[in-house]
């Protein structure tokens with residue numbers, strides 16, 4: 514990494530999800546030098562963990578592969594994975610950025626053959642699948658990981674498994690002596706695109722995510738549908754592996770709630786509508802979906818999608834914020850309790866206790882902007898998103914600036930790239 518050249522003409526992009534990739538590529542294709550840092554071993558972010566994405570319901574590889582091809586072809590972008598920013602100081606046109614790079618223990622000789630994974634036996638929770646399955650101690654993040662380079666888990670480095678992985682590699686790619694590195698980069702502008710994480714469902718105690726096997730989250734449901742995911746693409750009840758027939762989706766689970774996330778995550782309504790189509794695709798007429806909602810926030814083309822899903826006789830809607838969930842111990846089914854507000858004010862008792870065999874919580878998107886890393890002058894709002902600020906050269910992009918869908922995240926990232934280009938151009942102008 515000692516060959517990393519950065520100057521006040523360089524734009525640093527932090528986070529390699531769809532927003533960071535877009536911002537980096539737009540700036541690089543305008544001729545700017547870009548360093549793209551990603552904390553995990555591969556880029557693609559949360560989009561790569563979706564089964565399909567709206568509005569067209571494409572598989573994520575269709576959009577991401579285009580970005581990966583642009584990235585490979587562009588010499589102006591330097592990608593560093595397993596890299597995290599620990600501090601940023603300075604001012605627009607002249608930032609000093611401290612970066613910590615974790616060792617991958619696998620070098621550029623890796624061909625992705627997988628012999629190291631075949632040789633080791635230790636297994637750990639698979640982060641890419643939200644811990645719903647195990648992965649080996651030598652692993653590729655996902656089948657579509659970019660770069661296609663294996664990682665050795667630090668927990669096996671000093672073990673027999675570490676030695677076995679090294680021995681199995683014909684290309685001399687396993688390097689167990691790799692060390693953590695610390696760099697300081699001097700850059701002109703920073704685009705912050707560290708995205709979002711799912712709100713911790715265990716904090717919504719009345720819904721029993723941490724107590725009832727058949728209460729899962731929307732992000733877990735996405736993984737379940739993926740043919741490469743933990744269930745090989747089948748919708749099953751975690752308690753007994755059976756196909757469910759009566760699935761509930763609970764909207765605003767931890768969002769628009771002053772005890773949890775106050776903001777509306779904006780995409781959860783659309784995500785649940787999309788997931789109701791997964792139920793139809795996967796289980797046909799054998800399963801019904803019920804969406805419990807406060808109000809459906811569907812916009813633009815998404816409104817048409819909403820109408821299509823509503824027309825499906827197997828999908829029904831209950832206007833209600835579910836109060837709490839209990840479990841029927843004998844069957845593992847879950848019972849949702851609340852009041853149906855469709856006819857609120859009519860004097861009718863609309864209380865319900867509805868039994869379902871699987872519940873999917875539409876948990877919201879929580880900002881990943883870290884505390885204490887960004888320099889003074891950067892405005893972080895009460896929801897922990899980066900707001901535009903005057904006079905600074907640090908710009909939020911995508912879900913670092915708000916809860917956004919892919920389309921809006923990419924537009925927002927393009928705008929951030931333009932602002933970063935303006936900063937480095939001003940510096941070049943004042944020096945020239």
Ligand SMILES: Cc1cc2nc3c(=O)[nH]c(=O)nc-3n(C[C@H](O)[C@H](O)[C@H](O)COP(=O)(O)OP(=O)(O)OC[C@H]3O[C@@H](n4cnc5c(N)ncnc54)[C@H](O)[C@@H]3O)c2cc1C
Nearest residue numbers: 528530531532552558559566567707708709911912918919
């Ligand atoms: C259940 C669900 C379903 C969804 N379905 C759709 C859909 O069908 N269609 C659609 O348009 N949108 C969908 N979305 C929204 C979509 O996931 C987001 O629009 C998209 O992920 C935003 O991309 P991003 O790059 O801003 O953030 P992310 O995807 O979160 O990427 C951020 C990247 O930054 C990295 N990172 C994090 N912290 C650091 C750090 N400190 N240093 C370096 N790197 C870091 C992460 O590892 C990650 O690679 C869905 C969301 C949910 C919750």
